[in-house]
Amino acid sequence: MPKISVRGLRMPESPIRKLVPFAENAKKRGAEVIHLNIGQPDIKTPDVALKAIRNFKPDVVAYSHSAGDKSYREGLAKYYQKLGIHVDHTNILITTGGSEALMMTLNSVMDEGDEVIIPEPFYANYNGFLASAGIIVKPITSSIESGFSLPPISEFEKLITPKTKAILICNPGNPTGYLYTQDELNSLKEIVLKHDLFLISDEVYREFTYDGKKHISVLELEDLDQNTVLIDSVSKRYSMCGARVGFMVTKNRELLDTALKFAQARLSPPTIGQVAGEAALNTPDSYFSEVIEEYVERRNVLIEGLNKIDGVICPKPTGAFYCIAQLPVDDADKFAQWLLEEYSWNNKTIMVAPAQGFYSTPEIGKQQIRIAYVLNTTDLKDAIKVLDGALKVYPGKVNTNKKTPHNINTY
Amino acid sequence: MPKISVRGLRMPESPIRKLVPFAENAKKRGAEVIHLNIGQPDIKTPDVALKAIRNFKPDVVAYSHSAGDKSYREGLAKYYQKLGIHVDHTNILITTGGSEALMMTLNSVMDEGDEVIIPEPFYANYNGFLASAGIIVKPITSSIESGFSLPPISEFEKLITPKTKAILICNPGNPTGYLYTQDELNSLKEIVLKHDLFLISDEVYREFTYDGKKHISVLELEDLDQNTVLIDSVSKRYSMCGARVGFMVTKNRELLDTALKFAQARLSPPTIGQVAGEAALNTPDSYFSEVIEEYVERRNVLIEGLNKIDGVICPKPTGAFYCIAQLPVDDADKFAQWLLEEYSWNNKTIMVAPAQGFYSTPEIGKQQIRIAYVLNTTDLKDAIKVLDGALKVYPGKVNTNKKTPHNINTY
Numbered sequence: 158m159p160k161i162s163v164r165g166l167r168m169p170e171s172p173i174r175k176l177v178p179f180a181e182n183a184k185k186r187g188a189e190v191i192h193l194n195i196g197q198p199d200i201k202t203p204d205v206a207l208k209a210i211r212n213f214k215p216d217v218v219a220y221s222h223s224a225g226d227k228s229y230r231e232g233l234a235k236y237y238q239k240l241g242i243h244v245d246h247t248n249i250l251i252t253t254g255g256s257e258a259l260m261m262t263l264n265s266v267m268d269e270g271d272e273v274i275i276p277e278p279f280y281a282n283y284n285g286f287l288a289s290a291g292i293i294v295k296p297i298t299s300s301i302e303s304g305f306s307l308p309p310i311s312e313f314e315k316l317i318t319p320k321t322k323a324i325l326i327c328n329p330g331n332p333t334g335y336l337y338t339q340d341e342l343n344s345l346k347e348i349v350l351k352h353d354l355f356l357i358s359d360e361v362y363r364e365f366t367y368d369g370k371k372h373i374s375v376l377e378l379e380d381l382d383q384n385t386v387l388i389d390s391v392s393k394r395y396s397m398c399g400a401r402v403g404f405m406v407t408k409n410r411e412l413l414d415t416a417l418k419f420a421q422a423r424l425s426p427p428t429i430g431q432v433a434g435e436a437a438l439n440t441p442d443s444y445f446s447e448v449i450e451e452y453v454e455r456r457n458v459l460i461e462g463l464n465k466i467d468g469v470i471c472p473k474p475t476g477a478f479y480c481i482a483q484l485p486v487d488d489a490d491k492f493a494q495w496l497l498e499e500y501s502w503n504n505k506t507i508m509v510a511p512a513q514g515f516y517s518t519p520e521i522g523k524q525q526i527r528i529a530y531v532l533n534t535t536d537l538k539d540a541i542k543v544l545d546g547a548l549k550v551y552p553g554k555v556n557t558n559k560k561t562p563h564n565i566n567t568y
Numbered sequence: 569m570p571k572i573s574v575r576g577l578r579m580p581e582s583p584i585r586k587l588v589p590f591a592e593n594a595k596k597r598g599a600e601v602i603h604l605n606i607g608q609p610d611i612k613t614p615d616v617a618l619k620a621i622r623n624f625k626p627d628v629v630a631y632s633h634s635a636g637d638k639s640y641r642e643g644l645a646k647y648y649q650k651l652g653i654h655v656d657h658t659n660i661l662i663t664t665g666g667s668e669a670l671m672m673t674l675n676s677v678m679d680e681g682d683e684v685i686i687p688e689p690f691y692a693n694y695n696g697f698l699a700s701a702g703i704i705v706k707p708i709t710s711s712i713e714s715g716f717s718l719p720p721i722s723e724f725e726k727l728i729t730p731k732t733k734a735i736l737i738c739n740p741g742n743p744t745g746y747l748y749t750q751d752e753l754n755s756l757k758e759i760v761l762k763h764d765l766f767l768i769s770d771e772v773y774r775e776f777t778y779d780g781k782k783h784i785s786v787l788e789l790e791d792l793d794q795n796t797v798l799i800d801s802v803s804k805r806y807s808m809c810g811a812r813v814g815f816m817v818t819k820n821r822e823l824l825d826t827a828l829k830f831a832q833a834r835l836s837p838p839t840i841g842q843v844a845g846e847a848a849l850n851t852p853d854s855y856f857s858e859v860i861e862e863y864v865e866r867r868n869v870l871i872e873g874l875n876k877i878d879g880v881i882c883p884k885p886t887g888a889f890y891c892i893a894q895l896p897v898d899d900a901d902k903f904a905q906w907l908l909e910e911y912s913w914n915n916k917t918i919m920v921a922p923a924q925g926f927y928s929t930p931e932i933g934k935q936q937i938r939i940a941y942v943l944n945t946t947d948l949k950d951a952i953k954v955l956d957g958a959l960k961v962y963p964g965k966v967n968t969n970k971k972t973p974h975n976i977n978t979y
Contacts, residue, residue: 158764158794158795158820158822159677159733159734159764159765159766159794159795160677160733161676161677161822161823161826162675162676162677162678162679162682162733162826163679164675164679164680165675165676165677165826165827165829165830166826168826168829168830168833169829170829170832171832174832197630197631198628199628200628201627201628202627202628202629206629207624207627207629210621210622210624210629210840211621211622211623211624212622213618213621213622216612216613216618217609217610217611217612217613217807217808218613218617218618218621218807218808218809218810218811218844219608219809219810220608220809220810221810253664253668253812253834253838254834254835256833256834256835257664257834260834264573264575264576264700265572265573265576266570266571266572266573266576267573268573268574268575269575269680269702271573282832282833282834282835284833285829285830285832285833285834286833289675289830289833291680291702322570322571322573323570353569353570354570355570383569383570384569384570396628396629397628397629398629398630398631398835398836399629399630399631399632399836399838399839399840400629400838400839400840401664401812401836401837401838401839409569411569411572412572415572415573415576415577415579416576418576418579418580418581418696419576419579419696419700421581421582421585421693421696422579422667422693422695422696422697422700423664423665423667423668423671423693423696424665424667424693424809425809425810425812426812427664427810427811427812427838427840427841428809428810428811428812429621429810429811429838429840429841429844430838430840430841433629433840
């Protein structure tokens with residue numbers, strides 16, 4: 158039998174994959190599983206986008222331009238300009254989701270064996286993209302005590318080698334919900350200029366910022382046009398994950414031309430997704446204010462509830478719709494499995510994502526889980542009751558000297 | 569300024585890209601450009617597929633399963649079973665177009681520096697996928713005199729090294745239109761088993777076979793389950809290139825599980841494309857018989873016309889909707905540019921794809937062009953008149969001792 162490739166073997170599995178059969182078993186024995194592990198929002202796709210799909214007129218579902226429909230790119234440029242990001246349609250490559258935008262960027266700026274620095278915990282699928290491209294992750298741990306703010310820039314300096322080609326951030330962060338400040342972005346700018354690196358910023362949760370905080374894009378940083386790349390997507394913004402439409406945006410012409418060669422090889426991004434995405438540009442502001450109001454309420458219910466549980470620490474996120482919670486358990490992996498196998502409250506249990514999959518450094522985050530608050534508040538309240546009850550009886554419970562991190566705002 | 573990656577630099581440009589500005593200039597000076605260079609069929613997408621898009625019911629455009637919708641995979645298994653390909657839904661991975669199916673296959677079976685043998689001329693975008701994955705192409709030239717049939721298996725033997733991991737074929741062929749026989753596939757089977765290689769077969773043009781010839785899939789070859797991978801797509805079959813839906817099909821469980829890890833990293837293939845694709849499984853047989861009748865008529869007009877031109881040789885394709893024609897010119901690249909810059913007949917000219925981009929061996933195919941017959945017969949007849957007239961006055965014309973290849977059926 159012919160052999161699988163080394164890169165195929167080293168591709169990581171999804172961190173929650175091994176929990177899936179346990180969740181299925183829990184359902185088989187009649188328990189309701191509240192899914193705190195998924196990133197698929199329950200929010201409705203905007204009507205304008207759904208209508209555009211249903212009004213699809215052409216009688217051939219044809220390829221688009223490899224860089225995406227020009228009219229859509231022009232519309233996107235206006236969207237970015239309104240946010241203070243000064244680009245035109247020639248700075249934008251429409252891709253098959255943010256995933257492809259990131260893959261094309263990574264392949265355009267890094268070779269096998271090159272290194273990228275990423276603050277951890279980070280979006281677990283980055284590991285997949287990086288492994289498939291043979292790129293080495295140099296993680297830099299951000300702490301739950303600081304609310305996952307940017308680690309000191311001196312820590313970045315320590316990791317830089319001749320192989321370092323880029324720094325990758327997610328802002329606001331999945332899985333942390335942390336929103337980088339102007340000062341933090343400025344310090345990244347300095348190190349990037351000093352070492353001539355790319356700064357790749359995944360900003361797919363841009364619209365989801367709370368408590369009056371404003372998102373700042375890396376493309377707004379002055380004198381950094383040749384170094385910055387914005388990764389974007391319609392998936393979360395308009396709750397249309399299945400459209401598979403994303404964007405790579407950069408003012409570095411050589412980089413965009415290089416990525417376009419990868420884009421030409423795969424011919425075109427999805428046509429109907431682009432039709433929906435272009436229509437979604439006309440989503441009324443009221444849609445976002447309602448969605449944000451909903452997420453803020455969910456967040457408040459969740460974070461307040463979590464921090465009231467004995468031994469649980471959870472910084473209050475100011476963006477995206479995820480949080481990382483630290484639990485008084487021996488091992489979040491085991492605990493997650495135990496929840497599905499052994500525990501229920503009112504015949505309900507929860508499925509959570511153990512946070513180790515979001516760390517690249519071994520053994521870090523062993524007591525942490527990621528929760529996505531893409532469920533209604535009734536389910537979230539039940540989920541907290543499940544967690545509270547479970548921690549009272551879980552055999553692997555450990556005592557923690559719970560401290561509220563003093564420099565972040567928890568309840 | 570930070571540097572572009574080596575793999576980014578080595579990514580090839582589309583072979584017709586440099587002709588695009590000349591085509592635009594031709595249009596600006598008022599000439600009508602007949603596009604013989606494109607692979608986007610003008611055939612209508614089946615009504616059942618268009619209706620499914622317009623009847624899209626969910627109010628959230630959500631992710632599908634990373635392997636694609638289960639009901640669609642079950643429907644696809646039935647489609648394959650009808651063709652004599654005995655698979656079930658667990659043998660199928662739904663991908664973002666045939667491009668992604670091929671990329672995931674290549675990444676799962678080959679590492680950087682590994683080698684794949686491909687009969688040339690081959691689909692130019694293979695170069696892009698292979699370059700981006702760092703895989704080395706070992707081309708084996710098939711000749712226009714043989715109608716692009718499979719080169720002797722002894723030629724394959726000569727190329728095999730410890731780095732050889734797979735043979736990649738396209739059947740029926742783009743750009744050749746050649747359909748492999750049972751004997752040819754059997755000889756590939758032998759060498760693949762002898763050297764423990766993968767046999768990857770791009771069969772996206774399966775439905776387009778002519779003159780009563782029947783397509784044979786590599787998945788129909790006995791005792792080869794662990795070695796064969798089928799690459800497939802809805803793009804050409806249902807004229808829905810923009811759906812971006814393809815398939816990787818294999819009975820090698822380890823290989824499919826590996827590819828699934830790449831699939832999980834990018835989350836899901838396009839949801840609406842899958843809805844259209846699943847509906848397209850119910851396309852009536854009459855759709856295909858009408859389309860094939862249309863392609864046969866176009867092929868006959870084109871091939872007869874081409875072979876009547878002094879010095880032009882074009883084998884008659886029995887599959888797909890492309891042909892490679894040999895012209896009495898010094899350099900097809902120069903000739904293609906000259907057609908757009910200097911020549912018109914009745915204010916019309918043609919854009920053709922120089923065939924060198926479809927060869928990996930340097931200097932081969934310099935006198936050849938690829939033509940896609942995805943245009944109506946009126947346009948094709950005009951195109952032949954343009955070509956005939958152009959060859960009478962082209963300054964770089966060379967004399968050829970035109971011979972009709974005796975072992976293939978031309979007009």
